[in-house]
Amino acid sequence: MVLLEVKDLSVVYRTPFGIVNALNDVTFSIDKGESLAVVGESGSGKSTLALAVARLLPPNARYVSGSIVFDGIDILRLSSDEMRKIRGTGIFMVFQEPATSLNPVFKVKDQLMEAVRIRYEREGNTFDESKAINEIMSVLKDVRIPDPELIIERYPHQLSGGQIQRVMIAMGLLMRPKLYIADEPTSALDVTVQAQILKLLKDLKNEYGISILFITHDIAVASIIGDSIMVLYAGQLMELGPAKNVIYEPRHPYTQALLSSIPKISKFEGRLPIIGGSVPNLLNPPPGCRFHPRCPHRMDVCDKVVPNLVKVNNVHVRCHLYGQ
Numbered sequence: 019m020v021l022l023e024v025k026d027l028s029v030v031y032r033t034p035f036g037i038v039n040a041l042n043d044v045t046f047s048i049d050k051g052e053s054l055a056v057v058g059e060s061g062s063g064k065s066t067l068a069l070a071v072a073r074l075l076p077p078n079a080r081y082v083s084g085s086i087v088f089d090g091i092d093i094l095r096l097s098s099d100e101m102r103k104i105r106g107t108g109i110f111m112v113f114q115e116p117a118t119s120l121n122p123v124f125k126v127k128d129q130l131m132e133a134v135r136i137r138y139e140r141e142g143n144t145f146d147e148s149k150a151i152n153e154i155m156s157v158l159k160d161v162r163i164p165d166p167e168l169i170i171e172r173y174p175h176q177l178s179g180g181q182i183q184r185v186m187i188a189m190g191l192l193m194r195p196k197l198y199i200a201d202e203p204t205s206a207l208d209v210t211v212q213a214q215i216l217k218l219l220k221d222l223k224n225e226y227g228i229s230i231l232f233i234t235h236d237i238a239v240a241s242i243i244g245d246s247i248m249v250l251y252a253g254q255l256m257e258l259g260p261a262k263n264v265i266y267e268p269r270h271p272y273t274q275a276l277l278s279s280i281p282k283i284s285k286f287e288g289r290l291p292i293i294g295g296s297v298p299n300l301l302n303p304p305p306g307c308r309f310h311p312r313c314p315h316r317m318d319v320c321d322k323v324v325p326n327l328v329k330v331n332n333v334h335v336r337c338h339l340y341g342q
């Protein structure tokens with residue numbers, strides 16, 4: 019069953035220097051209980067996509083086209099109040115900087131209590147403090163927080179990055195959203211903690227049937243967390259499909275280049291140079307395929323015509339190598 023369906027989504031930012039074309043015609047869906055990892059270099063539009071889905075784009079952003087249907091509701095048509103109700107309960111988002119997601123003046127316990135209270139309210143139940151505390155302790159154990167009794171009495175600044183991240187994951191679970199959006203939630207953490215949190219997210223996805231939209235610049239991380247992977251480049255969706263296909267039979271030259279930087283999981287070891295050049299300035303994106311200036315397989319057509327998204331087996335790819 020489809021939970022989130024995004025069609026032809028384009029987003030721009032207005033800036034003093036002109037219009038930044040951050041997302042162009044992005045189409046994808048996420049089923050209930052499925053995870054999609056979005057991967058691409060810095061500036062490819064990943065955060066813009068996550069914020070667009072949660073309707074948390076900054077004021078200088080504008081939806082140019084497309085639709086976002088969440089749980090059967092076209093969320094671009096909702097009022098801010100209606101959207102607020104969906105956020106937190108239907109859609110929960112953990113930001114890149116987890117430290118800024120918690121309120122510095124309240125103890126962890128109060129903030130988790132509030133999350134439970136919001137859910138009780140949504141479900142039409144009367145808030146019961148002792149029941150809520152039991153639930154909080156049980157979820158903190160699920161997220162492998164050591165000494166939860168001590169942690170809940172602390173303020174956010176008294177926690178480590180890994181602890182804050184786990185508290186945020188716990189908060190998401192207490193809210194029981196249908197869609198959990200995580201924007202680079204592990205990138206500030208050390209590798210061991212990153213691996214633990216990814217495993218935890220996967221376990222929780224399976225246990226609670228939560229859908230996940232996971233943003234990362236690291237295709238190795240994407241391959242761990244994503245049932246499917248979307249490769250974004252300069253605001254264009256380049257490849258989208260089941261993780262195993264994208265990782266083991268990458269079709270787009272950009273996906274291949276991303277994979278060549280982690281030879282261990284790729285059969286492309288040593289066959290492609292590490293990707294040269296950088297993501298273009300989106301005030302003035304390259305015409306045609308936005309990857310063409312860096313592409314080792316560039317053809318005459320590539321700087322003239324935007325390739326269509328074509329289906330090759332069960333993967334969608336936007337590249338002239340695969341026809342129009």
Ligand SMILES: Nc1ncnc2c1ncn2[C@@H]1O[C@H](COP(=O)(O)OP(=O)(O)OP(=O)(O)O)[C@@H](O)[C@H]1O
Pocket residue numbers: 031032033038040058059060061062063064065066067076078235299300
């Ligand atoms: N508030 C903003 N105003 C103007 N331009 C913006 C704004 N936020 C992002 N951009 C631009 O939009 C494009 C996409 O940015 P976005 O942050 O979505 O990419 P990203 O892939 O998430 O990158 P990163 O990994 O660095 O966060 C970039 O060119 C960026 O400079």
